[in-house]
Amino acid sequence: MAEGQDNDDRTEEPTERRLEEAIKRGDVPKSVEVNTWFVLGGFTLAVLVLAAPVAQGLSASLKVFLMNAHAVPSSADGFLAAGRRALAAGLWALVLPCGLLLLAALGGALVQNKPLWTLTPLMPQLSRISPGAGFKRIFGREALVQFGKGLLKIAIIGALAWTVLWGERDRLDVLARLDPVAILPASQDLVLKLMTAVLAALAFLAAGDFLYQRFSWRKRLRMTKQELKQEFKETEGNPEIKSRVRQLRTTRAKKRMMAAVPKATVVIANPTHFAVALRYDKKMPAPVCVAKGVDALALRIRALAEESGVAVVENPPLARTLYAAVEIDAEIPVEHYKAVAEVIGYVLRLRGRAS
Structure with a gap:
């Protein structure tokens, strides 16, 4: 009850100083949907640009291995060396796609906030282990909002997948009978079509969540009238002291x-x-x-x-x-x-x- 009254008393918009202090603590507005959209965009770009070169590189490595399978020693060291080469080829093929996804994730964070280095979010806080705070995180308004967004995303992606794949159902039957070499170009075109539709739909959800997170962040940092007066005293000085100083200056003058x-x-x-x-x-x-x-x-x-x-x-x-x-x-x-x-x-x- 006291917490609700305290929230009701926070009627004043946060000052620039309060916002800056929150940012220094690492308390910044973050939209998971924006990050998700950028990661999906990076995945789509990776499929468009890197899928064919990566597949060709793996195919060439596999072809070399199969053509020289007779030369692999039948000892444990020989199998271990062959496994290392195969693992290195696989990891090397994943370097560029994973790097692109990492850049996309960083881009999603940088679009929302400036780079910030702080260890405050990593410090232990009693509120994180408080049963009351945990209950509020699970069943509070923010949890309900996140649950609603999850259901909305599932509905959007499900509807788009149904629409796109149902229109390509004839091609899906053909894919099963295609030569393995031809499956990749055909499936790549289908994945790009589906991902483009998903990205276009989730862009609106990400934009709406971005605005909501900004609004929610500023609302959470609202101040009471007493806090506003106290900050004014700290930044501008105590009005009584300033009045006394002006009086002394006038008297001396x-x-x-x-x-x-x-x-x-x-x-x-x-x-x-x-x-x-x-x-x-x-x-x-x-x-x-x-x-x-x-x-x-x-x-x-x-x-x-x-x-x-x-x-x-x-x-x-x-x-x-x-x-x-x-x-x-x-x-x-x-x-x-x-x-x-x-x-x-x-x-x-x-x-x-x-x-």
Whole structure:
């Protein structure tokens, strides 16, 4: 019951991180039907391309053996040597067909997933020997799906074999009376016809199973909302910590900004809402904004400037414009040079008169 509830809680689609971790563990979607289709395709290709050369090679080896049977020593060593030669000829004839089937099986695996090296699937797991897990594997939904696919394949192959062979029933009677040399070409044509029909029918089953396995794999890896939040914390960081870090950075930036106000040349403000502190000397290409603020922060900048002897000039339009147009530690835009120059010139003239 708890497991069913847990599955019901897994409503969120798996993240890329969860999918990647599953792939690293060797947990990937695999369709047996795709592998079967590729192996059958490799077998069909082997019959089409290699059946005649392999049969001719075996026939030639057998002919040589029969023609020289009198030369085989009647001792145990002689029979053993002849058996070795016959076994070597048979194995050599199977090398290419078996190699082609192996390549077909690898192709079926590579079509579904990228190459992956992991020993995790080979590690012992208690779930594999658990009676409950074993019962679920035998009588669960996946077992029923596999059983249904097996019945469907038997029905498809049986129907195709009946259709193809029934149409060739006259040839089957003739095959029994043919010369052994002619049996191979005739049976090869019949096998290819049957395998082509089977491959065409199983292609749809393999494609459907491939999509089903992908869907089932992603569904099995779905996450609960709590797992999603926990992964977000692990990957993006704890939101509370990130908020605290941003708060500390903002506080430090304000402290540095307020420390720069006493060094400013002028503070341009409106009565209460905006304040922009500018610093300028003859070595600078343009005035630089060293501090700015609105409302309470603007009042603090203005108060600190007055305490430090920095001139405060009230110019509401220019204060609002500069606050929106310039960032801290940045030069003022060119279009504001004239207005700011008039203010700074006025402040410098006041300083000159005072001195």
